[in-house]
């Protein structure tokens with residue numbers, strides 16, 4: 119059987135190809151027949167450009183139906199899709215394009231000169247604008263469709279996706295057709311996707327969440343997608359009644375909660391709200407349930423592995439936990455000596471399964487470091503597994519604060535802060551401290567109309583946490599720095615607060 123991910127999608131296409139595969143808010147739509155024909159034509163074009171199977175196609179384009187066709191065309195023709203965040207600027211792009219060494223770049227017409235200057239010798243540059251105009255679709259219109267999906271082995275690369283780089287230099291994760299197929303089949307089963315579903319897709323296509331999880335679940339189940347160009351709370355609220363499933367990062371849900379129109383009536387057609395990519399605050403889970411009657415389903419994944427664990431479709435969705443391992447995925451927790459730890463103990467989260475990537479592009483040393491001697495992937499996340507198998511994440515290993523020799527898991531302190539009535543969001547970091555090595559620092563966003571005082575917050579936490587976990591300083595800010603996926607940029611916070619204890623003795 120052809121292990122090409124597109125072949126898996128093709129098998130799930132509905133018998134009636136006139137059914138809608140993808141719709142846009144402006145009223146445009148592509149049937150499954152049009153999705154098939156359009157991606158086959160683009161694949162035919164790519165094949166005539168002299169690319170060889172395995173060659174990279176670097177893509178920085180606005181989100182559109184044509185961008186989806188381009189992704190599918192790369193799969194069909196056996197090329198490696200390399201999506202680029204549209205926020206990246208020249209220096210970042212130059213580094214990433216040099217590393218990926220693509221044979222073709224597709225970019226927004228406005229960036230054609232920039233890519234022309236940074237593309238490697240022999241690499242072609244084509245353009246695709248948000249309305250589908252540009253040289254790519256014009257050339258495809260005059261091309262013959264690729265007659266058949268190229269045969270790929272499950273170990274062949276499908277996507278080169280760079281880690282989002284909130285902690286240092288990005289690394290290119292090599293994701294195979296087999297990784298994507300195994301993960302998407304597990305998700306379709308776990309989340310009950312079927313042809314009757316319509317997915318509200320507001321996520322970017324340059325990240326695992328929107329690309330493999332969002333597009334993947336819809337296309338592997340013959341469902342349809344409502345493709346929004348970006349997240350806009352009012353537009354999402356207006357689109358909800360036509361959708362059955364929504365996927366988002368926690369910030370999408372906190373922004374939706376700020377919309378007065380979010381209520382039970384707005385969500386009557388929706389069967390499932392899924393959250394991931396960053397921790398979902400239990401207060402957000404509770405507020406969303408209160409307003410809409412829906413318990414959000416939180417899951418845990420990453421660029422290198424796709425999705426790993428999920429709260430159940432049927433069964434307890436535990437706030438603060440990322441749920442149980444997906445079918446085929448094994449999860450264990452290890453201590454600093456690398457030995458597996460018992461239930462309840464906190465350590466590094468390690469994973470094994472067909473979803474785990476093939477290593478980092480052209481970085482054999484980093485690839486080797488990412489795996490244990492017995493073949494488990496070290497996630498760099500810390501957490502614990504309850505006796506009944508639910509996993510809870512307590513932070514990134516790099517974010518762990520060691521104060522006076524004691525480990526402080528930032529997420530535990532953040533949860534305690536977010537449980538205070540005046541606190542909307544919290545981020546906890548370590549700052550260099552002359553006595554303790556590092557000291558706990560909290561950066562907090564207040565709830566609307568609340569004016570919490572630093573001393574009051576510190577006092578309240580002293581009742582709830584061991585003294586060494588209580589922040590020595592609490593900074594109240596209007597907004598936390600976040601990347602496009604809603605992840606708090608802790609590196610930025612650490613830089614901002616690095617000198618907190620350098621010159622003066624802190625209060626508390």
Ligand code: AMP
Nearest residue numbers: 282394395396397417418419420421511
């Ligand atoms: P990325 O590779 O950009 O998708 O980032 C993956 C990282 O996001 C993981 O290693 C976790 O640290 C974090 N992450 C993803 N989902 C969750 C979640 N539900 N709760 C907490 N952290 C998450």
